[in-house]
Amino acid sequence: MAIEKLSEVKCFGGWQQRFQHQSDCLSCTMTFSVYLPPQAEQQMVPVIYWLSGLTCTDENFSTKSGAQRYAAEHGVALVMPDTSPRGDNVPDDPDGAFDFGLGAGFYVNATQSPWKAQYQMFDYVHRELPQVVESQLPVSGRKAISGHSMGGHGALVIGLTHPQDYKAISAFAPVCNPTQCPWGKKAFSNYLGDDRATWKAYDASERLDAFEGDMPILVDQGTADNFLKEQLGTPALEAANQRGLAEIRYQEGYDHSYYFIASFIGEHITFLAKALKG
Numbered sequence: 001m002a003i004e005k006l007s008e009v010k011c012f013g014g015w016q017q018r019f020q021h022q023s024d025c026l027s028c029t030m031t032f033s034v035y036l037p038p039q040a041e042q043q044m045v046p047v048i049y050w051l052s053g054l055t056c057t058d059e060n061f062s063t064k065s066g067a068q069r070y071a072a073e074h075g076v077a078l079v080m081p082d083t084s085p086r087g088d089n090v091p092d093d094p095d096g097a098f099d100f101g102l103g104a105g106f107y108v109n110a111t112q113s114p115w116k117a118q119y120q121m122f123d124y125v126h127r128e129l130p131q132v133v134e135s136q137l138p139v140s141g142r143k144a145i146s147g148h149s150m151g152g153h154g155a156l157v158i159g160l161t162h163p164q165d166y167k168a169i170s171a172f173a174p175v176c177n178p179t180q181c182p183w184g185k186k187a188f189s190n191y192l193g194d195d196r197a198t199w200k201a202y203d204a205s206e207r208l209d210a211f212e213g214d215m216p217i218l219v220d221q222g223t224a225d226n227f228l229k230e231q232l233g234t235p236a237l238e239a240a241n242q243r244g245l246a247e248i249r250y251q252e253g254y255d256h257s258y259y260f261i262a263s264f265i266g267e268h269i270t271f272l273a274k275a276l277k278g
Contacts, residue, residue: 001132006031012072013038016062025128026085027118032129033058034137035068039075046142046167046276047077047133048269051125051151051158054183055103058082061148064258070266074273077139081129083150085118099183100190106178107154108202110191119191122202126158126165144272146170148261149227152219153178156204160211168216168275170268172261173225177205177233205233209240216275217246220264222254 006018014037023030084105093101110119147155152174159169178184179199188199200206254260
């Protein structure tokens with residue numbers, strides 16, 4: 001589980017770092033970013049895993065969100081994986097579209113060729129990457145998970161599938177009902193095949209509707225998001241939230257961009273950190 005440090009810069013008293021490692025799960029070299037707060041120099045710290053959206057890499061969140069300030073205040077680490085396997089031998093969308101293939105792993109375990117050989121992002125985020133991080137860096141096993149858009153979908157599905165491993169979940173503008181939207185239908189039909197019954201395991205609305213446990217969940221959605229109506233399916237998540245487990249907030253006038261994320265990331269990190277330290 002050796003990792004190679006690619007870069008390091010001081011930030012809010014802690015360190016913004018970037019690493020690469022050979023992923024057994026994805027059969028390629030993967031890059032991930034980490035923010036270690038100043039508290040990590042004296043003790044193990046809890047960690048928030050952040051999952052980014054379509055077209056993103058591990059660096060979008062670290063450079064655009066301003067999250068490090070709040071992570072330093074609360075003494076939590078941030079771990080930011082890439083959004084898909086990468087490399088010359090990793091298959092991509094044949095048409096080069098942005099919503100499938102490279103940069104669009106959708107945090108599922110693909111079952112169809114040629115994708116299944118490497119597109120195992122669910123297992124990478126939930127199993128392999130935490131093993132690497134916890135063995136090499138001063139972070140504890142106390143985890144929360146968050147994300148944006150495709151990554152919000154990933155955070156909700158992974159957290160609700162493995163609630164014993166996460167203390168809380170949050171999401172910005174998540175793809176809430178991918179079995180019913182164009183992005184999800186395209187990705188799932190390719191990665192998972194034509195049996196739509198298998199798609200439900202990766203649908204946050206289906207997961208929340210069937211969830212019987214207890215989990216703090218915070219979801220923010222901008223009302224001016226141009227993807228809201230066609231792609232995100234927030235009403236389906238609201239309908240599935242019959243027990244009121246999730247706090248689903250509409251933020252007036254905000255769009256789908258990192259300006260939206262930067263405006264509320266402090267509240268999300270406070271929410272997640274409270275659960276991590278509870």
